Amino acid sequence: MADWQEITGGITAPKGYRAAGITAGLKPSGLPDLALIVSDVEAIAAGVFTTSQVKAACVDYCRQRLQAKQSARAILCNAGQANAATGSQGIKDAEESADLLAKELNISPESILLASTGVIGRRIKMDALRNGIPKLVASLTDAGSDAAAGAIITTDLVTKSIALETTIGDRPVRIGGIAKGSGMIHPNMATMLAFVTCDAAVSPHLWQQMLTRAADRSFNSITVDGDTSTNDSLLALANGQSRTPAITEVGAESEKLEAMLTAVCQHLAKAIARDGEGATCLIEVQVTGAHDEQAARQIAKTIAGSSLVKSAIFGRDPNWGRIAAAAGRAGVPFEQENLQIQLGNFLLLDNGQPLPFDRAAASAYLKQAATGAYLQQDTVLISVNVGNGHGTGKAWGCDLSYDYVKINAEYTT
Template sequence: MTRPIPPDLGAQFKPVAGAVTAPRGFRAAGVAAGLKPSGAADLALIVSDSEAVGAGVFTTNQVKAACVTYNQSILAQGQPVRAILCTAGQANACTGEEGERNNAQLARWVAERLGIPAHQVLTASTGVIGQQLEMAKIKAALPHLIDSLSPAGGESAARAILTTDLVPKSTALEANIDGYTVRVGGIAKGSGMIYPNLATMLAFLTSDAAVDPPLWQQILKEAVDLSFNQITVDGDTSTNDMVLALANGQSGIPTVQAGTKAAQTLAEMVAQVCIHLAKAIARDGEGATKLLEIRVQGAPDDRSARQIARVIANSPLVKAAAFGGDPNWGRVAAAAGRAGIPFDSRLLEIRLGDFLLLEKGIPLPFDRQAACKYLKGDPVVFTVDLHQGPGQGVAWGCDLSYDYVRINAEYTT
């Protein structure tokens, strides 16, 4: 099912307000529990009014936070889920058995107040690794959090999951599928430690579609491959990171089955929501001033194209050149060449925006002053064509500024 999503594919979908509460039957809220020194909102809850099919994609880091292993165990059972609780402030990673007990206790507290089984509550945490959750503060804030749940609470939840992010990240789309109005919404956080296979990022998606559980997991995994696994800020992969998706069927549509047009449309909607959120994460990279979009075409296959695009987007030299406004296409060529995908460099073509810099492996004259001016804008797009096959792929990153070092040098101090 996976194919790179053309830039205009989302035109068939209607943007709607509400983020994760845009789909029918979802409520959300975000409140301040005192977990962040700033006093900002740091506790978020998303609840489906009815049982929902759950799906998840998780960090591949061998060091996993308690919330990651807990959710993996819950979703492996294939039972319906109803809620996602997210704490922002302490990662609850590398916290041993106490961290595991605390994570399970959070699920029980929420379940008791919602009147549902504990295994229907998924958890997420983000913040500094090695810090235990401040359980007393969370417990004290839960009544207010649950009382604040609202069908208009999507944006409130989006703000409550942030850490070093400068802006909240949310979106929602609507489409007609088999005569039914179906919506998909999402929120995300992420700014640093961003790299394929997930990193310091969280994303939560909701839909009012009814979906066969294995198909919902497949749709989410393929959407992640096209989006969150195609972004990079700094090449680091973290311990807590996940994408969770709930589908509760309240649109009234009959259960979507694999191999149908309805399944393809729903998959495209989910992919578009994920791509929007992924690009927002890359643009909001720590210290970043612009979004980098790397388009690769003419590769042997899609997977090869995506691999090359990721390596270019993650190159510190390419990122630094973009920050400095230097149209040094040689760094793009070098990064493509070390991506592990064989190709004939004599056919290589590189564009910066509309500027053709390299054709058939030969440098071309170009207006350097105009190209430097283009690099000062946002986004900056590089297009690489290998002229060796039908494969295509896109990756997103950001420039590398002086502020990135400052932010991370002072992160825990």
């Protein structure tokens, strides 16, 4: 049983945080497009970013900030323009964004982290941003999580938010998070943004290690379409306002906090995969029997990312051969005679041997998942065992529908 409980409040559930989201005129749709998260005090900061060689200005900016100073007070996010592949002017725009916000908040620009999302190759609409920042700061509230969550999305159909609470040192400790992402999603980060707040006191080194491991077990284990973005950013703040003793070394308290951080990240990651562009269901792949966790996750990610597997699930076709083929090309050695594949409660392959199964019932299982979209009952579970090893891993994805092509064919038009 989890050693925490879900609470309301999102990123403003932890003590000492305010947030806001407004319409600044960055999106042509007129929808909210500028978000801000602020800690009342300087917070320990950590980040995980895209592995793409083509990176947005905000990614380079944040990496440099976190290398120089592992703390921050604020996260500013604009939606509408990715500010990626925008050359030296894009970098200047990012720096000006931080300077403008710093003056409005009366803090140092070095305490500000940035994120952007939208169309690659387009600079931030700086006139709209300059006019919007005073309004944004004026809108800050300790109940502003939903507004911020709504201002960071692009093609998302739903906002993504979570907050959990546990007890450390007889005091409540909370972690909250919001995220965006729907397309251009693939392991090693994706076109996704995620912001996490925590009110525990943690050493910078431990907080970064926790976040990196949590990312591997969540955002780096989801895929929608196999495309890694230029802007992927996971930023996490820990401000110590819970007044619990500082966690400075690995132990029971650090493990408890990391488990809750991972749960927050996994909730947000699954919400992104569930909201995949054109998706009708969430796919969860569980792999056991590998030689270690990394190998198990690699197999799971390959299966979840297979276009053939995803297409079969959209067509409600229990074609286990595609699952076997994806597992086999994952780059992880295993003996074929040990392979076991299960779809929901249907055992399809055992010890490398095909088994008779009720194809109509298995297809009905896939159809049932499609009708449960956004009701947390929309998960297609694929279980794969590859041997007797101790490694286990999970990955999440979604089916591949006709609408995915339509959405992306018309993205900039």
